[in-house]
Amino acid sequence: MGEQPAFIGAKVVDKYLDFATLIPLLEKALIHFSSGSEGGVVQPIRTIVPVAKYSGFLGVMPAYSKWDDALTTKVVTFYEKKTSSEIPSHQATVLLFEPSNGTLKAVIDGRVITDKRTAAVSAIATKLLKPSHAEILCILGSGAQAQSHYQVFTQQFSFKEVRVWSRTREKAERFARTAEGEVHVCSTPQEAVSGADVIITVTMATEPVLFGDWVKPGAHINAIGACRPDWRELDDVLMESCVLYVDSKEAAAKESGDIVISKASIFAEIGEVLKGTKPAVTDKTTVFKSVGMAVEDTVSAKLVYDSWLAENK
Numbered sequence: 001m002g003e004q005p006a007f008i009g010a011k012v013v014d015k016y017l018d019f020a021t022l023i024p025l026l027e028k029a030l031i032h033f034s035s036g037s038e039g040g041v042v043q044p045i046r047t048i049v050p051v052a053k054y055s056g057f058l059g060v061m062p063a064y065s066k067w068d069d070a071l072t073t074k075v076v077t078f079y080e081k082k083t084s085s086e087i088p089s090h091q092a093t094v095l096l097f098e099p100s101n102g103t104l105k106a107v108i109d110g111r112v113i114t115d116k117r118t119a120a121v122s123a124i125a126t127k128l129l130k131p132s133h134a135e136i137l138c139i140l141g142s143g144a145q146a147q148s149h150y151q152v153f154t155q156q157f158s159f160k161e162v163r164v165w166s167r168t169r170e171k172a173e174r175f176a177r178t179a180e181g182e183v184h185v186c187s188t189p190q191e192a193v194s195g196a197d198v199i200i201t202v203t204m205a206t207e208p209v210l211f212g213d214w215v216k217p218g219a220h221i222n223a224i225g226a227c228r229p230d231w232r233e234l235d236d237v238l239m240e241s242c243v244l245y246v247d248s249k250e251a252a253a254k255e256s257g258d259i260v261i262s263k264a265s266i267f268a269e270i271g272e273v274l275k276g277t278k279p280a281v282t283d284k285t286t287v288f289k290s291v292g293m294a295v296e297d298t299v300s301a302k303l304v305y306d307s308w309l310a311e312n313k
């Protein structure tokens, strides 16, 4: 038997995954992913196992990145109904392998990776697609992704006003209380969205919570939920009238009800915009529909492992 794999928990992951370091790595990964075989990313569509009895899902997300020489698989579970406030709706573990021989090098907490890399990718899309004078940020949802998106968006941009709406007002109020800056709690999603320049939808909704008629023309929307083909966050009016960007065309068209049900056509992957092969439209309403990609977990896990190794040699 060789050496035991390292076990890296959530606190350590959080310490090493700072957005300023993570964002450039994710930008490169998105470019590599959208460059076909030249990009050296091997990432099949994830396998999802429904656990219908408990309204849950288990996803397996493997990827290899030639440029990072990193091989991982994430195993993620997500449950529609929370059984306890202590157990997060999404839990994950990332396994990091030595690519040259397949040895397992590390077992890494994947929850913090999922929260942070998803928010960082939304920030990348927003930098490209937001209107030139973006003053009002609106967040629909108040869970784990709302937290990580708030963190990176307040770090990377300077909005004059941040609004939050959540199904349960008390949760929105808790979100506002624990936020570092001022957050205005709204009573309805329409109130929160009205006049907003950038909107983030981070809910477990299965029916639309954001309607095109409410959205200020030219706003940019990051749509993070609705990762099942029969789940939606955005209505047909918005999906049909926006310029639609995604992380992966193949995955988004298969996995998200926002696209499957509306049959909206995809304009570009965000990696194509970063590469310069597709334009960033900033004078029309844009949607970045994110479903989450394994290669984002790969580069995040490698950053965590390399930082951990440097301190624990």
Ligand SMILES: NC(=O)C1=CN([C@@H]2O[C@H](COP(=O)(O)OP(=O)(O)OC[C@H]3O[C@@H](n4cnc5c(N)ncnc54)[C@H](O)[C@@H]3O)[C@@H](O)[C@H]2O)C=CC1
Residues within 6 Å of the ligand: 078, 088, 089, 090, 114, 118, 141, 142, 143, 144, 145, 146, 166, 167, 168, 171, 202, 203, 204, 205, 206, 207, 209, 224, 225, 226, 227, 290, 291, 292, 293
């Ligand atoms: N695109 C990506 O890469 C990723 C997407 N996600 C998705 O992001 C969304 C949020 O995830 P987390 O913050 O981790 O979950 P969470 O469970 O921490 O928070 C969920 C939020 O959605 C709200 N919510 C639940 N049902 C709702 C409904 N029917 N209508 C309106 N609001 C509702 C809850 O009140 C809560 O504020 C989920 O849909 C999740 O699957 C999660 C990880 C990665």
Ligand SMILES: O=C([O-])C1=[NH+]CCC1
Residues within 6 Å of the ligand: 076, 078, 090, 114, 227, 291, 292, 293
């Ligand atoms: O990319 C990801 O890890 C997920 N996307 C939706 C649920 C989990």
